[in-house]
Amino acid sequence: MLSAEEWGIVALSLKVGGVAVLATLPLAFALAWVLARYRFPGRLLLDALVHLPLVLPPVVTGWLLLVAFGPLGPIGSRLQDWLGVTLMFRWTGAALAAAIMALPLMVRAMRLSIEGIDRRLEGAARTLGAGRWHAFRTVSLPLALPGVLAALVLGFARSIGEFGATITFVSNIPGETQTLPLAIYSALQVPGAEAMVTRLALLSVALSLGALILSEWLVRRTHAERARHGD
Amino acid sequence: MAIDIDVERRFGASVIGAQFTAEAGLTALFGPSGVGKTSLLNMVAGLLRPDRGHIRIGGRTLFDDATDLPPEAxxxxxxFQDGRLFPHRRVKANLLYGWRLADPANRWMTLDEAADFLGIGHLLGRWPQSLSGGEAQRVAIGRALLAAPQILLMDEPLSSLDAARRGDIMTVIERIRDELKVPILYVSHDRAEVDRLATQIVEVGK
Incomplete structure (x- = not known):
């Protein structure tokens, strides 16, 4: 069905999306937790910053990444000097761009789920002998799990669909940074590649639709569970 | 087991507090709704910090000017009034939650003993959502007993039950008081309930 080249594109997209989402998960969870549980000065600003990639033109996000992570950028030059790591024009850079674009969606999904946890259950765990950390691990985290899974699925779907920030930051290099949407864009420029465009586009639709349905199902499962014990 | 409590906490314009000593048996904190009876229990449990005072139970200081033990210690x-069972754990795992965390030297009841005592052996594999109000309250009592407590706090444990179940649970509470001899602080606004169960009554909010 797909050619070897097309399978390579799919595999790269899955790798970029998977790494982006897994690497972002701890940060996204921490942000979701802080935004859901704490009131502090600057909370509104933090909330806005987290959501910024959702509304900013992706090309601007890409340009900001270029400025920060480029060889002369404040972060990029240090990564290069200290660790010998370059992100620009690499698949890791594509993963970084995808991660930043996926972050707002992931934080939103987990925050909803964390806000839905009955905090009195944590108090109950404490009176039963659980320290803060144990109560978090055995009560809060499992109860937030559907939101975490939904965030993973949504973030992954967003990541493999990322286009603007990616092409700006890491360009469109076959085999290195050319993910599914970038390959579709390239194929559109080539006469006679309509069949390839169609195949890759249908694949995109299927992946995105599957992710949306899966995450919606996970979220509904939480709500159903909550409704069952009358909350 | 001597209980010595003297606490106070300000909430906006009103002050919630109580001062009393009690011996083993069931001490009822009795008073109308809204005078802060539940807040008093939360202070004893360590879920709410008093502004001042002390909480001593059986020679251990849980709270005073120099001490503030966390709830788990x-x-x-x-x-709790609403049972507050963990919805993501089956009855057995709910019961064992505190038992596993307790110092083995402090444990004074096994799962089997608790299940027998409360008549909940047949519920161990069930999910909390599937329990009736009376069943859930029995499991909640078992979960608290298995955590090896020195004292039991009960916050209107009968209020969500129908009349028939109330009688059952009252019998269970009497047996905890008389057979297990666990001291109990019991919050209620129901005179008849308090008259039947209490060995000592502390009027709150007067």
Missing amino acids: RRVGYV
């Missing part, structure tokens, strides 16, 4: 079993 207080050995206080808490039976």
Whole structure:
């Protein structure tokens, strides 16, 4: 069905999306937790910053990444000097761009789920002998799990669909940074590649639709569970 | 087991507080709704910090000017008004939650003993959502007992039950008081309930 080249594109997209989402998960969870549980000065600003990639033109996000992570950028030059790591024009850079674009969606999904946890259950765990950390691990985290899974699925779907920030930051290099949407864009420029465009586009639709349905199902499962014990 | 409590906490314009000593048996904190009876239990449990005062139970100081033990170190079993069972754990895992965390030297009841005592052996594999109000309250009592507490706090444990179940649970509470001899702080606004169960009554909010 797909050619070897097309399978390579799919595999790269899955790798970029998977790494982006897994690497972002701890940060996204921490942000979701802080935004859901704490009131502090600057909370509104933090909330806005987290959501910024959702509304900013992706090309601007890409340009900001270029400025920060480029060889002369404040972060990029240090990564290069200290660790010998370059992100620009690499698949890791594509993963970084995808991660930043996926972050707002992931934080939103987990925050909803964390806000839905009955905090009195944590108090109950404490009176039963659980320290803060144990109560978090055995009560809060499992109860937030559907939101975490939904965030993973949504973030992954967003990541493999990322286009603007990616092409700006890491360009469109076959085999290195050319993910599914970038390959579709390239194929559109080539006469006679309509069949390839169609195949890759249908694949995109299927992946995105599957992710949306899966995450919606996970979220509904939480709500159903909550409704069952009358909350 | 001597209980010596003197606490106070300000909430906006009103002050919630109580001062009393009690011996083993069931001490009822009795008073109308809204005078802060539940807040008093939360202070004893360590879920709410008093502004001043002290909480001493059986020679251990849980709270005073120099001490503020976290809830997990207080050995206080808490039976909440609404049961508050963990929805993501089966009955057996709910019961064992505190038992596993307790110091083995402090444990004074096994799962089997608790299940027998409360008549909940047949519920161990069930999910909390599938329990009736009376069943859930029995499991909540068992979960608190198994955590090896020195004292049991009960916050209107009968209020969500129908009349028939109330009688059942009252019998269970009497047996905890008389057979297990666990001291109980019991919050209620129901005179008849308090008259039947209490060995000592502390009027709150007067």
